[in-house]
Every structure is written in structure tokens, then in C-alpha cells.
Amino acid sequence: MTALNALNGSNALTVRVEPAAGLRVAAVTAALATLPLSYREAGRDAEVVVVSGEPGWDERVRAAARTGARGVLVKDPVPLPTAATLQAEVPDCVIVLAETWASHPLLRSAAEQFAEPIGRAHLIDARSVEPATGRSLRAVLFAQLRAVQNLGIGVVSLAIAAETPSSILGVGRSASGARIALSAARSDTSDGSLDLLLVGRAETIRLALSDSGAVRPGRAMLTSEADAHELPTAWQSPLRTSLLALHDALSTGTPTDQLREFTEAAVLLDPGAGPSAG
Amino acid sequence: MNREPLGVGIVGAGPVVQAIHLPTLARLPDLFAVRSIMDVSPDVAAAVSGRIGAGASATLDELLADERVEVVAICSPSAFHASQVIAAMRAGKRAVLCEKPFATDREQAEQIAEVSRETGVPVIVGAMHTFDPGWTAAVTEWESLGHEAHTIRSRVVLPPNARFETSATEVLTPRPASGLPDLDDPSVRAGMVSGGVMGLAVHDLPLIRRLLPATDRPATDDVEVVSASALSPWGYELGALVHGRLVHAVGALTEQWRPTWELEVLSDTASMLLEFPPSYVHAGSAVATITTGEKTVRFGPHAHNGYEGEWRALHAIASSGSAAAPGVETLIEDLVFAVDLASAAAGRVRQEEIR
The missing domain is CATH 3.30.360.10 (Dihydrodipicolinate Reductase; domain 2)
Structure with missing residues (x-):
């Protein structure tokens, strides 16, 4: 009976996409369409609610929880220094963040399989290019920082070293003392990807992560003294990965712990701060 | 090409000369022939020059006095570059190639520029990517x-x-x-x-x-x-x-x-x-x-x-005169x-x- 339920999708969670400015509903709908056994679109009483991560997203989460949602997916959340306390406010609701690069499936694989060399890196250099009509460059830097965190790197300091109308540079340190450099620049040639280079004494790791809506795979390569190891590609967008993570969390009862590091990142990269020493 | 290859004198015989410049010059036999190599270690100079049938010089003066040496490549440690470039110019060579950086500060660079203007001997700096x-x-x-x-x-x-x-x-x-x-x-x-x-x-x-x-x-x-x-x-x-x-x-x-x-x-x-x-x-x-x-x-x-490019550029300016050389002001500003x-x-x- 269970197998039949799975086949006809009756184990699927009901989901509602809450229309909002800044939320690309079509992209979410398209991702949900690739998960017909996990999700089934429903109306007001849905078990899962997808909300926009535009300012005020914490209130949207609270509102969804009040209507009985068991899970909320926050699409592209903006920095929120008070996010860490949100989960305690809605204890019966699982919150999962769907972030531009931080939710990329390759990042989790790299964090697991390259954990030791990541810990030995002395330099973490993140670079991306943002289209003219894209996010603010500080928002891009925040997304880079979140990707670095999701590699398992504890970031203890970060400061904006330079900021121009066309580019931005942030520098800091990891808990292990590695230099962290994050930079973003504007150009219409942007393909939305993030280029991450980690350099250690005897290894380098390079990751290319496609943007949140793309199914185009990323690439992760560890090079050591004698060989190289490339992780298998995953033809899955970060958004689909987040939807699956939410489904798994609700199915298994496993809590998520994204909000703590998200909050740390928001505090590190204070959106209101000006350039400081690097 | 009917012209004889230009005679080359190389100052310094370290790994860069051995692994970069000599293999590069070996690909350009119509343009260059290495005549003399000088190193602070006479044994190294003799061994490296002996591999290619060139002469070994014990001192810079000896190398510059060799009339077969028409162009000079300065490949010594950076601290010696300026004085050796100037010495090569004053010795009346046709052109000088100096490994980067060609001086340690603006003052040295301007001295080189002045001597280049005075002697008419052009200099190019071996920043290889600029010639790539x-x-x-x-x-x-x-x-x-x-x-x-x-x-x-x-x-x-x-x-x-x-x-x-x-x-x-x-x-x-x-x-x-x-x-x-x-x-x-x-x-x-x-x-x-x-x-x-x-x-x-x-x-x-x-x-x-x-x-x-x-x-x-x-x-x-x-x-x-x-x-x-x-x-x-x-x-x-x-x-x-x-x-x-x-x-x-x-x-x-x-x-x-x-x-x-x-x-x-x-x-x-x-x-x-x-x-x-x-x-x-x-x-x-x-x-x-x-x-x-x-x-x-x-x-x-x-x-x-770019290494082959810089040697080709050196040949061009030695053959056609300093007018074809990169502007010295550009070299100075790059250095500064x-x-x-x-x-x-x-x-x-x-x-x-x-x-």
C-alpha cells in the first residue's frame, strides 16, 4: 500500500506558493513540477508554504505557521540578523532557506567529501559577476559568504575593503585562520555562476556553481600533489535541492539548522556598514 | 632571412636562463646566436655556456668587451639590473633585454631612460606577458x-x-x-x-x-x-x-x-x-x-x-633601431x-x- 501511495503521489506534501513581489513564482512552480511524488499543489491549508525572501520574510514565516503549515521554504532570503530566534518562535514548523548558491547540491557534496582539505585551506577566494539589473553587490557578497559557510568553513570576520558602483571586495578570516576574499562585479556578461577557489599548501579546490534557477551542473575539483578528484555532477537546481531537503526534514522529523549560520552571516556582513580596513 | 643572427651575451646563468631563455633561443637560430654567458660562479658560467658552444665570461666587463656580443640579456638578481643595463648601453651594444623588474625604484629607472636617450641604445623589459x-x-x-x-x-x-x-x-x-x-x-x-x-x-x-x-x-x-x-x-x-x-x-x-x-x-x-x-x-x-x-x-x-615574443621584439628593435622600442616612459610608469x-x-x- 505504501509503495502504491508513493507511485500515485498520495504521500506527497501539499504545497502553496505565496505570491509576492520579488518571488519568481514560475521558477518555483517549475521546480515543484519536477517533484510530483513529493509535492502536490494545494490551496490555503497546504502543509508547506513557499514564501518570498524579500524584507519581512520572517513575518511571512510566522503567518504561514499560524495557518498550520508544517514547513516553510524561504526563497532567496535577504540578510536578517534576528533570524536565529525565528525557529524557536515556530517550533512546529520546519524552516528551509533556498539560497542562490548556498543551496547548490554540489556544495554539500564538496563539504562532505573534501572536508579535510577544506579545513587545510589558507585562502578562500570567491568571485562572481552580477548583471546590471541584478542584486545589490552587498547582497551578492552575502550570497557568497553563505556559500563559503555551507562548505563547512566557519567565518569569524569579514569587512568590506572596497566598494565602487561596479564592484565590491570583502576580506576576512576563517576560524582556522584562512584568508577569505569575496568579490563581485557588474557586467552584462554575467552567467550567474560563483567561482570558488580554495588554496592550501598541497591542495587546491575549485568549485563553479551555477545560479539558483539553473539545472546546469556545477563543477568541483580537488587537485593534490599527484592527482585530481572531480565530484559527479548533479543535474539539479539549488531550488529543487532545497525543496527536497524540506521534504526530507518533514518526512524524517530531522530538524534543520540553517538559521544559526545565516544569522552569523547577516551579523558579519552588516548591510549598513561602510568600507573598513582589510 | 639573409642577415647573420645577432650575437647574444647573457648576464646570469641561473634556472631562468637555463630553463627559459636558452630553450627559447634554441628555437630562434636564424635570429640569435649565444656568444657569451657570464655568471658570478665561473663554474656555472662555463658549464651552461659549454652546453651550447658559447664562451664563458668571468666578469661583466669581459662579456661587454666581446665584440661578437651585439645584444645583452640581463638575467641577474634584481638589485644589479640597473647598473648592468647602463653598462651594456655605454658599451655600445645594439639593444638590451632586462628581466623584470629593470630597476628597483623610479630614480634608477630614470637613469636608465637617460642613458638610453644619450646612447641611443633601446631597452626592453622581460615582462613576458606583455609580449604574449x-x-x-x-x-x-x-x-x-x-x-x-x-x-x-x-x-x-x-x-x-x-x-x-x-x-x-x-x-x-x-x-x-x-x-x-x-x-x-x-x-x-x-x-x-x-x-x-x-x-x-x-x-x-x-x-x-x-x-x-x-x-x-x-x-x-x-x-x-x-x-x-x-x-x-x-x-x-x-x-x-x-x-x-x-x-x-x-x-x-x-x-x-x-x-x-x-x-x-x-x-x-x-x-x-x-x-x-x-x-x-x-x-x-x-x-x-x-x-x-x-x-x-x-x-x-x-x-x-611571451618569452619568444620578447626575444623577437629585441631582434626587431636591434635591427631597425630604437624607434621600434617600447616607450621608456611606459616602462618607468609600469615599474613605479x-x-x-x-x-x-x-x-x-x-x-x-x-x-
Whole structure:
């Protein structure tokens, strides 16, 4: 009976996409369409609610929880220094963040399989290019920082070293003392990807992560003294990965712990701060 | 070509000469013939010159007195470059090629420029990327389309030089092993970053300066280093605003095998990526791609690299006169740009909190 339920999708969670400015509903709908056994679109009483991560997203989460949602997916959340306390406010609701690069499936694989060399890196250099009509460059830097965190790197300091109308540079340190450099620049040639280079004494790791809506795979390569190891590609967008993570969390009862590091990142990269020493 | 090859004298016979210049010259037998090699170690000079049937000189004066030596390559340690370049010019040679950097400060560089004007002997600096045919083709296209760079990012991550040297030649004088630097010492950090700029980043700094808008040259009066860090076991991270434009560079020497040497240039509507091969491998030119909203155009790889390019340029200016030489003012400004960046970065890294 269970197998039949799975086949006809009756184990699927009901989901509602809450229309909002800044939320690309079509992209979410398209991702949900690739998960017909996990999700089934429903109306007001849905078990899962997808909300926009535009300012005020914490209130949207609270509102969804009040209507009985068991899970909320926050699409592209903006920095929120008070996010860490949100989960305690809605204890019966699982919150999962769907972030531009931080939710990329390759990042989790790299964090697991390259954990030791990541810990030995002395330099973490993140670079991306943002289209003219894209996010603010500080928002891009925040997304880079979140990707670095999701590699398992504890970031203890970060400061904006330079900021121009066309580019931005942030520098800091990891808990292990590695230099962290994050930079973003504007150009219409942007393909939305993030280029991450980690350099250690005897290894380098390079990751290319496609943007949140793309199914185009990323690439992760560890090079050591004698060989190289490339992780298998995953033809899955970060958004689909987040939807699956939410489904798994609700199915298994496993809590998520994204909000703590998200909050740390928001505090590190204070959106209101000006350039400081690097 | 009917002309006889130009006679070459080389000052210094270390790994760079053995692994780069001599194999390069071996590919240009119609243009050059090495006549004499001088080194502070007479044994090394004799051994290296003996491999190619050239003579060995015990002193610079002896090399310069050799009438068969028509052009001189200065490949000694940087501190000796200026005096040796000037000596070669005053000896009446036809042209001088000096390894980068050709001086240690503006004063030395201007002395070289003055002697060059006085003697009519042209000098070119061996910043090999400036002669790379992939770069020259791409930058010509970039400039013709009117793109204005607002961000330039450099990444250089290299395996040990020895890995490449031994593929280019059988090195007579391998580099001594060095221990791990003590990065808790601010002077060590400062020396590492300054050395990184003048020894590694310097290859690309003339390219970066050229990519800044022409109306803003010289760039040296508006350089603000905004970040600098020394990297273990050897490397640098450097951020600067140059006329309000962001330049970010990282360089590291590692034990891993994959070489990365990239220069990324961004404007509002176009981007250019240059991927250079490592210095020693004689693997041809950089590959450059210029991307706009409509298309991506690739330049290279060409068969020869920037080292061969600089020797070809030396032959051209020695054959046709100093009018074909790069402007000395450009060389001076390139040098001062590098020296200023290195100095400011060293100053900042002394204050760096590394914990």
C-alpha cells in the first residue's frame, strides 16, 4: 500500500506558493513540477508554504505557521540578523532557506567529501559577476559568504575593503585562520555562476556553481600533489535541492539548522556598514 | 632571412636562463646566436655556456668587451639590473633585454631612460606577458571595441617551479629548498607580499595598467591598497583601488600540480579572460576570450609564448633601431606602479591581524 501511495503521489506534501513581489513564482512552480511524488499543489491549508525572501520574510514565516503549515521554504532570503530566534518562535514548523548558491547540491557534496582539505585551506577566494539589473553587490557578497559557510568553513570576520558602483571586495578570516576574499562585479556578461577557489599548501579546490534557477551542473575539483578528484555532477537546481531537503526534514522529523549560520552571516556582513580596513 | 643572427651575451646563468631563455633561443637560430654567458660562479658560467658552444665570461666587463656580443640579456638578481643595463648601453651594444623588474625604484629607472636617450641604445623589459601573442591580439580587440575596464582580477596558483624547470631542461643549478616562513613575524609577511608583487604579480601589472583608461595614465598617483595578506606557505592577497577601479590579485606557490594563471577583466558590457601557461613550460601563448552579450571570441593559443615574443621584439628593435622600442616612459610608469603597490601592500600587511 505504501509503495502504491508513493507511485500515485498520495504521500506527497501539499504545497502553496505565496505570491509576492520579488518571488519568481514560475521558477518555483517549475521546480515543484519536477517533484510530483513529493509535492502536490494545494490551496490555503497546504502543509508547506513557499514564501518570498524579500524584507519581512520572517513575518511571512510566522503567518504561514499560524495557518498550520508544517514547513516553510524561504526563497532567496535577504540578510536578517534576528533570524536565529525565528525557529524557536515556530517550533512546529520546519524552516528551509533556498539560497542562490548556498543551496547548490554540489556544495554539500564538496563539504562532505573534501572536508579535510577544506579545513587545510589558507585562502578562500570567491568571485562572481552580477548583471546590471541584478542584486545589490552587498547582497551578492552575502550570497557568497553563505556559500563559503555551507562548505563547512566557519567565518569569524569579514569587512568590506572596497566598494565602487561596479564592484565590491570583502576580506576576512576563517576560524582556522584562512584568508577569505569575496568579490563581485557588474557586467552584462554575467552567467550567474560563483567561482570558488580554495588554496592550501598541497591542495587546491575549485568549485563553479551555477545560479539558483539553473539545472546546469556545477563543477568541483580537488587537485593534490599527484592527482585530481572531480565530484559527479548533479543535474539539479539549488531550488529543487532545497525543496527536497524540506521534504526530507518533514518526512524524517530531522530538524534543520540553517538559521544559526545565516544569522552569523547577516551579523558579519552588516548591510549598513561602510568600507573598513582589510 | 639573409642577415647573420645577432650575437647574444647573457648576464646570469641561473634556472631562468637555463630553463627559459636558452630553450627559447634554441628555437630562434636564424635570429640569435649565444656568444657569451657570464655568471658570478665561473663554474656555472662555463658549464651552461659549454652546453651550447658559447664562451664563458668571468666578469661583466669581459662579456661587454666581446665584440661578437651585439645584444645583452640581463638575467641577474634584481638589485644589479640597473647598473648592468647602463653598462651594456655605454658599451655600445645594439639593444638590451632586462628581466623584470629593470630597476628597483623610479630614480634608477630614470637613469636608465637617460642613458638610453644619450646612447641611443633601446631597452626592453622581460615582462613576458606583455609580449604574449594571445594577450596582444585580445587587448587590441578589446581596445578597438572601446571597452572600459572597471574591475580586474588576477589569480596565480602555481606548483613548485622545479616541476616545470625539469621539463624544460636539465637544470644545472637547482633551487635550494626553503623552510616554512614564520608569518607571525610582520617583517616576514611584509617581505613575502612585497616579493610576491615584484616577483609574480609584476608579470601582469603592465597589462593591468594598460587596461586602465588611457586618460587616467599614469595610474601611480591614485593607487590605494585596500587589502593585503600573506598566505602560507608563500603567497599574497592584494586588493587595490586604482583610479577608483577595483584590482584584486591573489598569488600562491603550492605543492599541488595544477597551474592556474588567470587575468579577468570586466566592463559594463564585456569581459575578457586570459589564461596563461606557466612560465617554464614553453607551451605556447595565453588563450584569451572576450565575451559580450552577443558572442564569445577566442584568441590563441599561438605557437609561441611571451618569452619568444620578447626575444623577437629585441631582434626587431636591434635591427631597425630604437624607434621600434617600447616607450621608456611606459616602462618607468609600469615599474613605479609595481613598486608603489608592493610598498603599500607591505605596509598594510605589517599591521595585519592574522588570527
